[in-house]
Amino acid sequence: MKLFVFPLCIILLLNHADCSEIPAGFFTNHTNNWAVLVDASRFWFNYRHVANVLSVYRSVKKLGIPDSHIILMLADDMACNPRNPRPATVFNNANQHINVYGSDVEVDYRGDEVTVERLVRLLTGRLEPSTPPTKRLLTDDRSNVLIYMTGHGGDGFLKFQDAEEITSTELADAFEQMWQQRRYNNIFFMIDTCQAASMYEKFYSPNILAVASSQVGEDSLSHHLDSSLGVYVIDKYTYHALDFMEKLRKDSKKSMADFLRVCPRHQCVSTVGVRSDLFPRNPADVRVTEFFGSVRHVERTDRLVDLGDGDAETPVAVGTRAETAAPAPAGSYRYVAQFPVMS
Amino acid sequence: MGLLTSPTAGGSSKKFANILIKWEPVVSPLLYIAGIIWFLALAYHPYNAGTYFSENALLPGLVTNEFSDGSELARLLKALEAEAADHPDTVPHPWIRAQFRQLGLQVYPHNFTLRYPLGNGSVFHGENTYAVLRAPRSGSTEALVLSAPYRRPGAPHPPNHAAVAMLVALAKYFRRQVYWAKDIVFLVTEHEQLGVAAWLSAYHQQPVGHGLLDAGDLPGRAGSIQAAINLEVESATVSHVDVLVEGLNGQLPNLDLVKMAHWICHQEHIQHTTQGRADHPRPHSEAGYRHSLQTLLHMMASQAAGTPTGNHGHYLRYGIQAVTLRALDDRAMPGPRSGLSHLARVLEGMFRSLNNLLERFHQSFFFYLMPATGRYISIGLYMPPFALVAIGIVLRALTCWLRLPDTDDSERQQEAEGAESVGKKGGDACDRPSEPWPLAAVLPCVLAPHALGAVTLAGLVPLTQLLAAAGWPTERAVFAGLLTVSVGSLLLPAITNRRSPLSESGRLLLRCVTLIELGLLVFTAALFNISLALIVTTLYTPVALSARYYSSAPARLLASLCLLLVHPFTLQLAAVALGAPALAWRAVLAADQRALAVALVDSLVYGARLLDVACTVLLPLWLQMWTLVHCG
Numbered sequence A: 001m002k003l004f005v006f007p008l009c010i011i012l013l014l015n016h017a018d019c020s021e022i023p024a025g026f027f028t029n030h031t032n033n034w035a036v037l038v039d040a041s042r043f044w045f046n047y048r049h050v051a052n053v054l055s056v057y058r059s060v061k062k063l064g065i066p067d068s069h070i071i072l073m074l075a076d077d078m079a080c081n082p083r084n085p086r087p088a089t090v091f092n093n094a095n096q097h098i099n100v101y102g103s104d105v106e107v108d109y110r111g112d113e114v115t116v117e118r119l120v121r122l123l124t125g126r127l128e129p130s131t132p133p134t135k136r137l138l139t140d141d142r143s144n145v146l147i148y149m150t151g152h153g154g155d156g157f158l159k160f161q162d163a164e165e166i167t168s169t170e171l172a173d174a175f176e177q178m179w180q181q182r183r184y185n186n187i188f189f190m191i192d193t194c195q196a197a198s199m200y201e202k203f204y205s206p207n208i209l210a211v212a213s214s215q216v217g218e219d220s221l222s223h224h225l226d227s228s229l230g231v232y233v234i235d236k237y238t239y240h241a242l243d244f245m246e247k248l249r250k251d252s253k254k255s256m257a258d259f260l261r262v263c264p265r266h267q268c269v270s271t272v273g274v275r276s277d278l279f280p281r282n283p284a285d286v287r288v289t290e291f292f293g294s295v296r297h298v299e300r301t302d303r304l305v306d307l308g309d310g311d312a313e314t315p316v317a318v319g320t321r322a323e324t325a326a327p328a329p330a331g332s333y334r335y336v337a338q339f340p341v342m343s
Numbered sequence B: 001m002g003l004l005t006s007p008t009a010g011g012s013s014k015k016f017a018n019i020l021i022k023w024e025p026v027v028s029p030l031l032y033i034a035g036i037i038w039f040l041a042l043a044y045h046p047y048n049a050g051t052y053f054s055e056n057a058l059l060p061g062l063v064t065n066e067f068s069d070g071s072e073l074a075r076l077l078k079a080l081e082a083e084a085a086d087h088p089d090t091v092p093h094p095w096i097r098a099q100f101r102q103l104g105l106q107v108y109p110h111n112f113t114l115r116y117p118l119g120n121g122s123v124f125h126g127e128n129t130y131a132v133l134r135a136p137r138s139g140s141t142e143a144l145v146l147s148a149p150y151r152r153p154g155a156p157h158p159p160n161h162a163a164v165a166m167l168v169a170l171a172k173y174f175r176r177q178v179y180w181a182k183d184i185v186f187l188v189t190e191h192e193q194l195g196v197a198a199w200l201s202a203y204h205q206q207p208v209g210h211g212l213l214d215a216g217d218l219p220g221r222a223g224s225i226q227a228a229i230n231l232e233v234e235s236a237t238v239s240h241v242d243v244l245v246e247g248l249n250g251q252l253p254n255l256d257l258v259k260m261a262h263w264i265c266h267q268e269h270i271q272h273t274t275q276g277r278a279d280h281p282r283p284h285s286e287a288g289y290r291h292s293l294q295t296l297l298h299m300m301a302s303q304a305a306g307t308p309t310g311n312h313g314h315y316l317r318y319g320i321q322a323v324t325l326r327a328l329d330d331r332a333m334p335g336p337r338s339g340l341s342h343l344a345r346v347l348e349g350m351f352r353s354l355n356n357l358l359e360r361f362h363q364s365f366f367f368y369l370m371p372a373t374g375r376y377i378s379i380g381l382y383m384p385p386f387a388l389v390a391i392g393i394v395l396r397a398l399t400c401w402l403r404l405p406d407t408d409d410s411e412r413q414q415e416a417e418g419a420e421s422v423g424k425k426g427g428d429a430c431d432r433p434s435e436p437w438p439l440a441a442v443l444p445c446v447l448a449p450h451a452l453g454a455v456t457l458a459g460l461v462p463l464t465q466l467l468a469a470a471g472w473p474t475e476r477a478v479f480a481g482l483l484t485v486s487v488g489s490l491l492l493p494a495i496t497n498r499r500s501p502l503s504e505s506g507r508l509l510l511r512c513v514t515l516i517e518l519g520l521l522v523f524t525a526a527l528f529n530i531s532l533a534l535i536v537t538t539l540y541t542p543v544a545l546s547a548r549y550y551s552s553a554p555a556r557l558l559a560s561l562c563l564l565l566v567h568p569f570t571l572q573l574a575a576v577a578l579g580a581p582a583l584a585w586r587a588v589l590a591a592d593q594r595a596l597a598v599a600l601v602d603s604l605v606y607g608a609r610l611l612d613v614a615c616t617v618l619l620p621l622w623l624q625m626w627t628l629v630h631c632g
Helices: A002-014 A044-062 A116-124 A168-180 A236-246 A256-260 B011-041 B070-086 B093-102 B161-175 B193-204 B255-267 B286-305 B340-355 B379-403 B407-420 B423-429 B439-469 B474-499 B504-528 B530-546 B553-565 B568-579 B585-605 B610-629
Strands: A032-039 A070-074 A143-150 A152-154 A157-160 A164-167 A186-192 A208-212 A222-226 A231-235 A273-275 B106-115 B123-133 B142-149 B183-189 B224-233 B240-244 B321-328 B368-372 B375-378
Touching (some): A032 A116, A044 A070, A044 A236, A186 A236, A208 A256, A222 A236, A231 A236, A236 A256, B011 B379, B011 B530, B070 B161, B070 B340, B093 B123, B093 B161, B093 B183, B123 B161, B142 B161, B142 B193, B142 B340, B161 B224, B183 B193, B255 B321, B255 B340, B286 B368, B286 B530, B286 B568, B321 B340, B375 B379, B379 B504, B379 B530, B439 B474, B439 B504, B439 B610, B474 B610, B504 B530, B504 B610, B530 B553, B530 B610, B553 B610, B568 B585, B568 B610, B585 B610
Parallel strands (some): A032 A070, A032 A143, B142 B183, B142 B224
Antiparallel strands (some): A152 A157, A208 A273, A222 A231, B106 B123, B240 B321, B368 B375
16 A cells, blocks of 8 residues: 555646645655664663663654654663662653653663674664564555664773773664665664764665764763762763754754754754765754654645546556556566565 | 702703802892882882873762762761760660651661670670662662761770761762762761671671671662772861771772872862871971881781771672771861761762772772872882892792702712612612701791691680689680790790701701792782781891701800790780880780780671781791701
8 A cells, every 4th residue: 555655646646736836845755764773871870871762762752752662672660779778760850840760661672681792783674574574564655764872981981881882883883784684764773872963874785874972982972960860871972863853843854964953062062963975855944843843745726536446556547647657567576575484 | 850950960951050159148128128128218299100090980089079968968977966865775765767868768787796705705796787779770780888987985095976876867868869870878986996896797698707707698779889988087176187098807998999088188178198197298308218118018917907097888799999097186286177977078089089980999909009199109119129028038048949859869879889789779769758858847847836726725714714714814824825825835936846856958848848938928018908928028038048957056045035025926026016016015015915805806797907918928937947046
């Protein structure tokens, strides 16, 4: 049905009375949005990393991405940590107004399940057959994927669980595997760690836009301390990014270029880095909701449409489009199985 | 064969040996002086480092301390003082236990017995009380300890009722909180360090004191202890908090814990000191340098003694990092006074930080010296100057070894002689013991002092028991025994040298052995108690370098006097006299007697090694040097 609706919309629109009424940016080349949000560090003193991820999760859900399309990986349980003076809560601000660990949070990978191997398998689609669908990244070639990672990082690596690291090369290769399997349309890669820019330096697959909270050799700093909890609760870059996203609604027209300008030097102390050479479009033409929200562009019409017999191979006879419809193909074609069985 | 061949065989090593023999007498004293100057310079602010937190998990001082129940604290203190006044001869355990039980903690008693080994051998009974606050949301795998020694009104130390009251008030406050990840044990001990030693011995099921201390078993435990704080509060108003670090045998707690104590006191605006001295306001100036140097020397003096400065010293031997916070009101200290609830907030802050620990303290330094509250001299900084001070001993030993007559040369000489005579004689030359190694003469000079030292140490306890039957007090018996041995052993050279007097090579060999033994002592001691090692080295290096046979009588007299000045007995007497400069000589002698008896008891019960090392290593070394001077 998916491959049927999209051309239909276009056809409907082209037959609309006045094409110039279609707002700019209406046409995008993605049909669904996914988000992979990863917190890679554990221990009570890394509370802010969990708060970072949960805050991004909250914003992304607010803008419409459903839980079924979000993979949330938390390496440690801050809410139920015995040191937490406010048990069962995680706050991202010292005013403690929003509990980002509310009852509607679905964590897909928790605690020891967050490992480098799991992340790479998730991205490349090579999970064990017994993995439930909620833990799989079921993206296709029309999915825009937001990948947000936070934790402790260094030059070319991100530390997972105080036990292992994922290197920038591994991540770049995972994205390349995703591209070869056509598992994404566009990726927006966002990373908030120390020396974060080193993580996107090795990317070589197309259609990736990346932003990092600090350059190589710089540290990303935490934003503020909650002196009743006794920990730092949010990082500077994520704090300002969230500030930006709180003001968004599903119909916001803010572009990615605006988002990439979030947290300048005087606010973040570290220099935000951007990698846009792999991205085919100008970020100024891309809306923020293309990655952070799940926005369906819908145009209402009063015209009646004859959908025919419902046979997918019969071209639809609507207006003059039928003459230019392509002739029926000679043989029959099938798509390659998305999850090839290798036995 | 390399070790046993003479190093003077072969061309280039012979040249090196000659250079060493020629220049060593000049180089060794220079290195000694350079080492001392370098070490003293380390106390100057720019030459040492500032303390810093190595453990990321600590998050010290990030949380706002919210203890504010000063009135409860005052009420508890008043009640405890009334209780103590009603029962001045016993520890008010029932009151303490009732207080903890009302708070809902698990309260346990602990009984222990000490069989006093000296004199008439009385038996002392003691009782501790401890209460466990279980962590609300985690398993009882780890624990923290807050301990306070209870002192009865007649005890030699200042009263500590305020600390016990603080324990109860803090227990009440801590009980209401949900954020404890470790169990907290509130421990009230009796008999100062003995109570803590007994409790820890029972907790870890490790007997101490070779059967003298019967610690029994504990009715309840709380998991592996990660850190401990010992509290001594002498008055209800506090002028400053002294952070005491020295433990048993000079062991020190992790620098992170010490730094945290200072940091949180600083945050709560309470004056904090180390060695009872606050920081100089201008550390880069000359007065500032002298102040830091004095603080450093104070620390070295207490570390060298090897007795813990507070109850925390006994936790350290189990790998539990601990400090003692001593809060007192010193009239001479300027600045505003703080109240007890202020101090309680400091403890709250420390426990919140300790609560964040994931593993035992292991990141920061265990070997350091502190010239100021925020400065430290790490082992990497103090070892090179120490090595310079002590290297003279090793160089002199090497020179003596090189000057020993060549065994190979003498054999070749004998072979050359024997080649002229019948061949059989040349074959025997290798089997005959070489003439330049008069072991038969040297061995008694080494073995006899060591045997004497061992016998002295072993015989002190029977001596006190014997003399107690004759009515002598223990202290006087120990003093008399050690004095007799010290004076009597001066005649040792006459005894050992009468049969086989030492030849030139015998003296060289004895010097070599003595210097090597001294070097062994100081370099191994430097690993765990740098202060003791440095003091011994500083005093003994010039003496050891110059202890040899002098042919002229005035030189011999001078050497003897110098030796007598550094006799272990003289040194400990001088240490006691220096420690109490205002006392008359009779009082100094009485204090010395008490110090020796206490050192013996510490050695038997706690395992303090100062007396043992002085008797079994230092005294024989001294006697060997005395033999060298008087072996003509």
